[in-house]
Amino acid sequence: MALKGLDIFKLTPKTNCKDCGNPTCMAFAMKVAQGAVSIDKCPHMSADALAKLSEATEPPMKTISIGEHKLGGETVMLRHEKTLVNKNLFSLYVCADMADADIDAKIAEAVKVDYERISERMYVETIFVNVEETQTADRGIAVAKKAAATGRDLILRCTKPELAKEIAAAVPVKVLVGANASNYEALNAVATEKGLVLGVSGKDLGELHDTIEKLEAAGNKNLIIYLGGTSIKEAFAAAVQIRRAALKDEDRTFGYPAIVNLERLAPGDDNLQASLASLFTLRYGSILVMGRMTYADALPLYGLRQNIFTDPQKPMKVEPGIYPINGAGENAVCAVTVDFALTYFVVSGEMERSGVPVNLLISDAGGYSVLTSWAAGKFSAGSIAKFIEEQQIESKIKSRTLILPGKVAVLKGEVEAKLPGWNIVVGPNEAIQLVRFLKDYK
Amino acid sequence: MPFTAKPRTFNAAINETVLGTGAKAVTLGGQNVLPLYFFDNTPKNAPAVGIEITDTGYDATGLPALAAFYDGAATPAERAKKAASAEGVSFVCLRFEGADPGGLNKSIADCVAVAKDVLNAIDVPLVVAGCKNIEKDAELFSAVAEVCQGKNVLFLSAREEDYKTVGASVGLAYGQKVGAESAVDINLAKQLNVVMTQLGVSAQSIVMNLGAAAAGYGFEYVASTLDRVKAAALEQNDTMLQMPVMTPVSVETWSVKEAIMAEADMPEWGSQEERGIRMETVTASACLASGAESVILRHPASVKTIAAMIAALL
Ligand code: B12
Ligand code: SF4
Numbered sequence: 001m002a003l004k005g006l007d008i009f010k011l012t013p014k015t016n017c018k019d020c021g022n023p024t025c026m027a028f029a030m031k032v033a034q035g036a037v038s039i040d041k042c043p044h045m046s047a048d049a050l051a052k053l054s055e056a057t058e059p060p061m062k063t064i065s066i067g068e069h070k071l072g073g074e075t076v077m078l079r080h081e082k083t084l085v086n087k088n089l090f091s092l093y094v095c096a097d098m099a100d101a102d103i104d105a106k107i108a109e110a111v112k113v114d115y116e117r118i119s120e121r122m123y124v125e126t127i128f129v130n131v132e133e134t135q136t137a138d139r140g141i142a143v144a145k146k147a148a149a150t151g152r153d154l155i156l157r158c159t160k161p162e163l164a165k166e167i168a169a170a171v172p173v174k175v176l177v178g179a180n181a182s183n184y185e186a187l188n189a190v191a192t193e194k195g196l197v198l199g200v201s202g203k204d205l206g207e208l209h210d211t212i213e214k215l216e217a218a219g220n221k222n223l224i225i226y227l228g229g230t231s232i233k234e235a236f237a238a239a240v241q242i243r244r245a246a247l248k249d250e251d252r253t254f255g256y257p258a259i260v261n262l263e264r265l266a267p268g269d270d271n272l273q274a275s276l277a278s279l280f281t282l283r284y285g286s287i288l289v290m291g292r293m294t295y296a297d298a299l300p301l302y303g304l305r306q307n308i309f310t311d312p313q314k315p316m317k318v319e320p321g322i323y324p325i326n327g328a329g330e331n332a333v334c335a336v337t338v339d340f341a342l343t344y345f346v347v348s349g350e351m352e353r354s355g356v357p358v359n360l361l362i363s364d365a366g367g368y369s370v371l372t373s374w375a376a377g378k379f380s381a382g383s384i385a386k387f388i389e390e391q392q393i394e395s396k397i398k399s400r401t402l403i404l405p406g407k408v409a410v411l412k413g414e415v416e417a418k419l420p421g422w423n424i425v426v427g428p429n430e431a432i433q434l435v436r437f438l439k440d441y442k
Numbered sequence: 443m444p445f446t447a448k449p450r451t452f453n454a455a456i457n458e459t460v461l462g463t464g465a466k467a468v469t470l471g472g473q474n475v476l477p478l479y480f481f482d483n484t485p486k487n488a489p490a491v492g493i494e495i496t497d498t499g500y501d502a503t504g505l506p507a508l509a510a511f512y513d514g515a516a517t518p519a520e521r522a523k524k525a526a527s528a529e530g531v532s533f534v535c536l537r538f539e540g541a542d543p544g545g546l547n548k549s550i551a552d553c554v555a556v557a558k559d560v561l562n563a564i565d566v567p568l569v570v571a572g573c574k575n576i577e578k579d580a581e582l583f584s585a586v587a588e589v590c591q592g593k594n595v596l597f598l599s600a601r602e603e604d605y606k607t608v609g610a611s612v613g614l615a616y617g618q619k620v621g622a623e624s625a626v627d628i629n630l631a632k633q634l635n636v637v638m639t640q641l642g643v644s645a646q647s648i649v650m651n652l653g654a655a656a657a658g659y660g661f662e663y664v665a666s667t668l669d670r671v672k673a674a675a676l677e678q679n680d681t682m683l684q685m686p687v688m689t690p691v692s693v694e695t696w697s698v699k700e701a702i703m704a705e706a707d708m709p710e711w712g713s714q715e716e717r718g719i720r721m722e723t724v725t726a727s728a729c730l731a732s733g734a735e736s737v738i739l740r741h742p743a744s745v746k747t748i749a750a751m752i753a754a755l756l
Contacts, residue, residue, distance in 0.1 A: 078673075080666040112710070117658075209445035232754035237481035241447045249448065271747040274720050278657070278727035279478070279751070282665060296716040299700040300724035303658020310662055342660065346699070369660060375625070432699045 003056045005033035011049035012042060019043055061246050061255040064197055064224055066174050067153040069125055071224070071286045072257035077247055080312055086257075087309040088281055090301070091155060091289040093263040095130040096143045103146055110293040111150050118316070118345045122302040124152060126174075128261070128289045131158040137166040144171040155259070155287070157199070157226075161186035168194050175199055177226045177259065181211050188220055199226040199259060205238060212253050224286070225254075228261040232276065235265055236283070243284040257286030267291070274301060281305050315367030316341035322391065323348065328357035330396065333441070335403035335427065336384055338365035338373050350431040356438040359397055363387040370405045381414030388419065403427040403441075449482045451475055454679035456735065457646055458487065459686050461533060461619060462567025462594050468532045470649065470735045471686035477672060477733045478755050485756050490532035490736040491726075491749045492569060493525045494692050496539040497556050498546065500740070504704050504714040511742050519559035526564040528742040530749025535569040535598075535690070535738045536560050541582055542573035550585050557586045561593060569621075569738070571598040571690065580604045584611035587618045598690065599623030599651045602630070605638055613643035621688060623651040626663050628670045628683070635682045648685045649736075656695045657725045668733035689729045692740035695721040715741075723747050 009029035020042045022028040031037045039045065039053055063073035069089055076082045092110040094103045107127070114123040127147040131140040140156075140163060147154055148171050156171075158164040159178040168176060168190060177199025179187045184200070191198035200215065200223055202208025208225065215223060225242060227235045239258055245251040260280050266272040274297050277288045281304055290297065310316060317339050324332070325348060337347050339362050351358050363383055365373035373379035388394065400422045404411060406429035416424045428437050456471035472486030497518050502509035511528070515521040518536065525534050540546040541553050561568055570586055572579030583597045584607070599621035600608035613620040620643055624630040631652055639645055652668065655661050668687065674680040695701055701718035703711065711717060722744040726737040730752070739745050 078666070078669045079662065080670055205447060206445050213443075232751075233481065233756070236478070236755060237447075240479060241481070244450070245445070245447075251443075251445070253443075254445070269747075269750075271719065271723060271743065272750055275723045275727040275747055275751045278724040279731045282728055282731040283478075294716075295711040296713065296720045299711070299717060300657040300721045303656075303700075304661055304724060304728055307658060307660065307662040308665060312662070312666065342658075350699075430697065430699075432702060 003033060003053070005030040007056070008032050008039075008053070011045070011053060013044045013046075015044070017044065055252075058252060059255075060250060060252065061243075061257075062221060062223075064222065064257055066126065066197060069153070072255075074243075074247065077243065079308060083311040083313065084309050086286075087305055088285055089125040089287045090277075090293065090298075091126040091128040091259075091287050092124050092152075092293050093128045093130065093261070093289045093291050094143060094147060095132075096135045096139050097130075097132060103143060106292065107146060107150060111152075113293055113295055113298045117302065117306060118341055120306055122298060124293045126153045126155050126287065128155045128157065128177075128259075131156065131163065131167065133158075133160045133163065135163070137163055140167045141170045144173065148172055155199070155289075157228075159183055159187070161190055165190045168196065175224060175259075177201075177224075179211065179215065181207050184211050184215055185218070188215055188218060191222075192220055195222075197222050197224050199224045201226040201228060205241060208238075209253055212256070216253065223256050225256050225258040226261070227258055227285075228264045230265075232265050235260060236279065239280060239284040258284060259287040259289060260285040261289040263289055263291035270294075270297070273297075277301050278304060281308060317367035318344045318362055320362050320364040320387070320391075322393070322396065323360040323362060324357070325351045325360050326355055326357045328359045330398045332357035332359050332397075333399050333401040333403060334359045334361055334393070334397060336361045336363060336387075337405055338363065338368060338370055338379055340365065340367050340369050340373070343369055346431045347434070350434040351438065354435040354438040356442050358403075358438065359399070361387065361391070361393065361402075370407050374408050374411075379408065381411050381418050384411070384415055385418035401425060406430070406433075447481075450479070451483045452676040452679075454676050454684065456675060456686055457648075457684045459619060459646055459649055460594060461490075461569070461596050463592070464565070466566045467594070468567050468736075470688070471684075474676065476676065477668075478731055480756055487735075488756055489730055489734070489752050491530055491745050491752070492533040492535045492688075492736060492738040493528055493531045493742065493745050494535040494537055494571075494690070494738050494740050495521045495525050495560075496537045497548070497553065498540040505718065505741075507715055507743060508741055517559065518556045519563040522560040523563045525742075526566045529746045531566060531745055532736070532749075533567040533569055534560070534564050535571055537571040537693075538573050538582060540573075541575070541578055543575055543578055545573070550581055553582055554585050554589055558589055561590055561595075567594065567596070569596045569598060569688075571738075576601070576604050580607045580611075583608050584616075587612040587616040590618065591616050594619060596621055596649055596688070598688070600634075600638065602634060605634060606641065609638050609641045609643045613638070613647055614641070617647075619647050619649060621649050621651045622685070624653065626653040626655070626667050628667055628674065631667075631671065632674075632680070632682050635685060639682070645681065645685060650683075650685045650687045651690065652687060654689045654691055654694045654725070654729060656698045656700075656721060657728060658700075659694070659698060661725070661728060665728060665732045668729070672733040686735035687733055688736045688738065689726075689734040690738045691722060691726045691729060692738055692744075695725050696740055719743050719747075727751060
């Protein structure tokens with residue numbers, strides 16, 4: 001939160017010496033508050049005042065880096081208020097207490113999920129390795145090595161400092177989870193020595209807040225909050241209250257991203273874990289730890305995340321033009337659709353799967369879906385005809401067959417009237433039906 | 443500084459709307475906190491989960507658990523009975539797919555008979571959804587509303603194009619509940635509620651259907667619209683947006699590729715049924731988190747999961 005002019009004024013020397021180019025310290029403070037000038041234009045600010053100012057102008061929520069990923073850094077509670085900036089990550093849960101075969105199978109299953117959706121790689125970015133205090137360092141290291149072998153970023157959960165230290169020395173860990181009211185000093189030493197993000201938990205929010213204050217006082221602000229072994233209701237309440245405290249009540253102690261361990265909240269219940277992952281994607285979970293990651297989980301969850309973390313001010317568009325699919329040449333049929341990135345992604349994907357060469361014509365429809373742009377008057381017989389003319393399709397492509405999206409079948413007559421000589425064919429409603437349709441058509 | 447959580451309650455609340463009658467009647471809405479924030483205030487009414495059946499039955503190819511669940515249920519009434527017994531169900535939604543003039547075009551009389559049988563077969567509230575054809579739905583809703591008088595049935599939906607006829611018959615003449623359906627847009631939603639109440643339908647008889655999209659398919663608009671509706675209802679006390687929201691999730695999720703692609707065509711994706719259920723539950727959970735007071739789902743496993751999640755948050 002920005003400081004008010006008066007608060008800044010109180011920190012100035014109040015001598016009105018004009019060295020900053022302003023008539024008074026008050027005038028200077030007002031400009032700083034508006035962001036019009038920077039505080040260093042006054043050469044007489046005390047070190048103490050500068051420190052207070054930099055603390056007060058810190059962003060409400062810190063941005064924490066894990067490998068090449070960034071977490072936190074949010075400034076609003078909801079995406080429509082501005083935008084959400086750093087998407088949440090997913091993590092696969094493994095525990096050193098589990099049998100080796102189970103760990104191997106889980107990891108193998110999860111790393112198979114790796115695909116692209118609208119220019120974004122979808123995969124489990126991190127692996128969460130739980131090592132209980134009763135485990136040996138050798139066992140912890142062996143399991144952490146299995147996880148590290150995937151190349152994904154490693155989160156180690158271990159509350160015993162000596163054990164954590166030995167594992168972190170042998171395996172490249174990125175996050176060390178396990179600090180609490182009783183062990184934070186020793187675990188902090190392990191994390192800071194290795195440059196790891198430190199995960200902190202507490203038996204309740206009061207104790208958590210306390211421990212974070214102590215860690216910050218000790219100089220560590222490379223932290224993440226860990227919401228594990230509580231109930232679903234408590235974990236949800238905590239995630240919301242922590243984010244609310246940071247962004248609404250300017251409580252910077254809680255200005256950290258949160259890890260939510262869904263395997264702990266709903267052990268073994270894959271369906272419930274996926275539902276909770278959806279809830280925490282919308283409401284303030286920054287790393288979601290799941291007991292499994294299959295395509296069934298990933299397809300809806302990564303799609304949802306991709307939607308929620310788009311900037312509301314920027315429609316996801318592709319450039320209008322001719323997109324030859326499967327090596328389509330001038331004799332391949334044409335199909336028309338809109339410039340909404342999602343529509344393009346879905347439709348082009350299915351066309352590729354069909355193996356049939358098609359010239360996909362993307363017309364300018366304002367970045368909207370087929371029905372939305374049709375309802376808004378941006379995808380019509382007129383706009384399609386205009387597109388064909390402007391792009392000089394008739395001179396570039398010899399085929400005179402044009403496939404319309406099934407959802408705008410009503411346009412057929414009008415398009416025929418506007419494009420004499422063309423054979424207008426109504427395609428299926430859903431892109432998934434295109435494979436059969438195109439194969440049969442050919 | 444020690445931390446004390448500040449509960450955030452509002453002076454405004456979501457309207458309470460009752461569906462059905464008797465011991466199993468369901469009250470939607472009532473809360474004066476943001477969606478699912480029951481740690482801010484004890485919940486008045488839990489969000490409700492409905493199960494959808496159609497008059498024509500589902501094609502359960504590739505969905506062995508769904509087929510097994512409805513095994514032996516040959517009529518809509520028998521399917522409704524099974525549906526109502528599924529774990530976590532609060533109400534049954536009967537969708538008249540067969541009424542579509544572009545499809546089976548079943549007569550109004552046939553549909554009315556089905557509705558009566560279904561109503562008699564269940565003790566949970568009934569929600570009736572149409573075939574999306576404006577003319578047919580208006581006629582269908584009116585006829586079904588007439589025979590269900592006194593049962594507090596909700597009809598999905600009255601739209602900009604037909605709210606006058608649907609509102610007048612379903613809401614005014616037969617005293618049922620009216621779903622107000624608009625296209626993922628806060629202004630359109632509000633406008634429809636305004637004209638519907640001007641028509642004389644009481645605000646307490648209206649449930650909003652703001653539309654939906656499957657996770658990954660433009661869901662950001664759904665989430666942001668619901669977020670804004672709840673902010674207007676609670677923070678700004680906008681009485682024309684305080685109607686509880688019901689989101690028909692199943693129709694959206696069971697038509698996307700992730701849910702309908704056969705396992706044989708995409709072996710690496712695994713079980714089709716599991717994919718369909720996840721798509722349905724993930725979308726439903728996101729709708730509830732953003733502001734739906736109730737969701738309509740198709741698969742009994744989805745109903746069970748979402749009901750369990752709601753119970754865990756109360
Ligand atoms: C998100 C959304 C919006 C977003 C826009 C998102 C966007 N970028 O398009 C917003 C909120 C802005 C919006 C606005 C409006 N919307 Co809108 N919106 C939706 C929603 C929920 C999802 C759309 C979506 O993203 N679909 C996913 C994409 C991938 O689908 P698609 O482009 O159709 O592509 C599929 C098929 O068509 C096919 N396909 C595509 N191309 C091709 C090509 C060929 C050759 C073939 C064969 C197939 C094919 O493949 C795809 C996958 O199967 C739908 C409802 C729904 N669940 O569908 C309503 C919907 C489309 N909207 C609707 C309306 C009415 C509007 C508004 C006019 C409302 C208003 N009066 O303000 C406005 C118009 C915008 C404006 N005024 O400027 C209506 C349209 C009604 C109708 N049948 O005409 C819908 C159906 C909602 C409803 N039930 O009423 N909307
Ligand atoms: S330079 Fe500093 S002390 Fe001098 S007038 Fe400006 S703000 Fe005041």
